[in-house]
Amino acid sequence: MKSNQTPIANFFPRDRSWHPKAYTPDYKTSVLRSPSRALIAFGNSLSETTGPAFGHDMIGPLDNDLVLNFASPGMSAIGERVIVQGRVLDERGQPVPNVLVEFWQANAGGRYRHKKDGYLAPLDPNFGGCGRTLSGDDGAFAFRTIRPGPYPWPNGPNDWRPAHIHFSVFGHGFAQRLITQMYFEGDPLIPRCPIVRTINDPKAIDQLTARLDMNASAPMDALAYRFDIVLRGSRSTLFENRLEGN
Amino acid sequence: MVTPITPPLYPLKESPSQTAGPYVHIGLTPNFCGIPGVYATDLGATMVGDNTKGERITLEGRVIDGGGNPLKDALVEIWQADADGIYKTRAEPGFSGWGRAPADGETGIFRFETIKPGRVAFPDGRLQAPHINVWIVARGINLGLNTRIYFEDEAEANAGDPVLARIEHRDRVPTLIARGGAGKYSHDIHLQGPQETVFFDI
Numbered sequence: 001m002k003s004n005q006t007p008i009a010n011f012f013p014r015d016r017s018w019h020p021k022a023y024t025p026d027y028k029t030s031v032l033r034s035p036s037r038a039l040i041a042f043g044n045s046l047s048e049t050t051g052p053a054f055g056h057d058m059i060g061p062l063d064n065d066l067v068l069n070f071a072s073p074g075m076s077a078i079g080e081r082v083i084v085q086g087r088v089l090d091e092r093g094q095p096v097p098n099v100l101v102e103f104w105q106a107n108a109g110g111r112y113r114h115k116k117d118g119y120l121a122p123l124d125p126n127f128g129g130c131g132r133t134l135s136g137d138d139g140a141f142a143f144r145t146i147r148p149g150p151y152p153w154p155n156g157p158n159d160w161r162p163a164h165i166h167f168s169v170f171g172h173g174f175a176q177r178l179i180t181q182m183y184f185e186g187d188p189l190i191p192r193c194p195i196v197r198t199i200n201d202p203k204a205i206d207q208l209t210a211r212l213d214m215n216a217s218a219p220m221d222a223l224a225y226r227f228d229i230v231l232r233g234s235r236s237t238l239f240e241n242r243l244e245g246n
Numbered sequence: 247m248v249t250p251i252t253p254p255l256y257p258l259k260e261s262p263s264q265t266a267g268p269y270v271h272i273g274l275t276p277n278f279c280g281i282p283g284v285y286a287t288d289l290g291a292t293m294v295g296d297n298t299k300g301e302r303i304t305l306e307g308r309v310i311d312g313g314g315n316p317l318k319d320a321l322v323e324i325w326q327a328d329a330d331g332i333y334k335t336r337a338e339p340g341f342s343g344w345g346r347a348p349a350d351g352e353t354g355i356f357r358f359e360t361i362k363p364g365r366v367a368f369p370d371g372r373l374q375a376p377h378i379n380v381w382i383v384a385r386g387i388n389l390g391l392n393t394r395i396y397f398e399d400e401a402e403a404n405a406g407d408p409v410l411a412r413i414e415h416r417d418r419v420p421t422l423i424a425r426g427g428a429g430k431y432s433h434d435i436h437l438q439g440p441q442e443t444v445f446f447d448i
């Protein structure tokens with residue numbers, strides 16, 4: 001059957017010189033996993049401008065609290081307690097409300113709860129490593145966790161990941177779908193990391209570096225870091241462009 | 247006629263992408279990867295229910311690297327219209343059109359149980375062939391890859407599809423078409439090599 005949904009306007013094109021290139025040989029795994037043919041572009045249709053929506057009823061009370069969401073009753077995860085908060089915005093600076101933000105990370109020792117992670121650092125029995133939340137009407141989100149440890153990884157002879165939290169973010173269109181990582185201000189491993197260095201522009205790396213926010217910290221409890229996420233904007237108010245006969 | 251309403255403003259840049267890394271399953275399918283109890287179920291694991299309208303289909307495939315090896319740490323998401331060609335953009339019970347599947351840790355196979363989507367109009371009014379929008383992330387993929395899956399048994403619709411028509415090298419069109427029929431389809435996605443799948447800049 002034919003759809004009668006009305007398309008909204010296109011997203012701004014992705015600035016692919018701002019994002020990492022696919023082929024970044026200093027990050028060795030990209031060598032065999034990077035497409036080599038040119039990407040094919042076309043104007044957005046509903047397939048790209050629409051996307052799934054998630055309801056607040058889906059989110060459990062501990063989903064945004066990695067300190068407690070895997071812990072036994074009365075226990076909590078080991079590590080430096082931190083609050084991460086920020087807003088989901090689009091490229092025009094508008095809040096992106098009610099979108100799903102998911103996050104995952106290593107424990108305070110730099111170990112992931114995964115059967116393929118064999119790092120020497122021990123698992124924390126009270127730390128799972130995943131969480132999620134929905135942005136509010138103003139695009140704001142927050143969660144509590146422990147600061148993850150840096151960890152070594154097999155790439156160069158002695159490569160270490162800076163402390164980081166992985167983020168998965170939905171927009172309102174499937175073409176806004178984004179995965180990225182958050183780093184912590186002042187970490188000397190950031191400029192040394194081959195994955196960070198897949199990004200060429202220092203300003204882009206800076207955009208992934210969360211800032212310590214003393215005013216948002218909870219005294220005697222947790223430090224706070226500020227991390228805003230920016231999704232692609234759209235031209236929806238630029239032109240009134242109606243299609244006839246559709 | 248085209249009427250400008252506001253001047254374009256680009257005050258911010260999109261957050262740059264970083265790879266999903268080897269442990270994306272911890273974050274996005276924790277029950278699958280041995281972290282039970284945080285969420286009741288993995289999001290996107292079940293797409294259809296008893297009351298979902300449309301032809302049930304199973305879609306299986308692998309993401310294959312330039313050495314011919316399936317990725318065992320990939321994560322695939324799909325987004326599709328319902329049987330009437332409507333995208334469900336509100337959170338409501340029933341078929342949402344969105345699914346998420348981890349690659350199997352041994353075989354690399356991802357699997358979706360869904361329905362054959364209806365046809366959706368292109369902005370110029372032409373109808374697109376039934377298709378599923380696909381987004382792939384994994385270790386070694388620096389920016390999520392967008393592709394589509396069409397269906398072998400929709401040859402007539404595929405022949406008139408405006409997106410497939412954008413592909414200049416016609417021998418690459420089959421890289422977007424799942425093989426099969428009668429409700430069972432298979433589709434491998436090749437990241438490199440002579441069969442490299444068409445990826446889109448959308």
Ligand SMILES: [Fe+2]
Nearest residue numbers: 161164166267
């Ligand atoms: Fe990581």
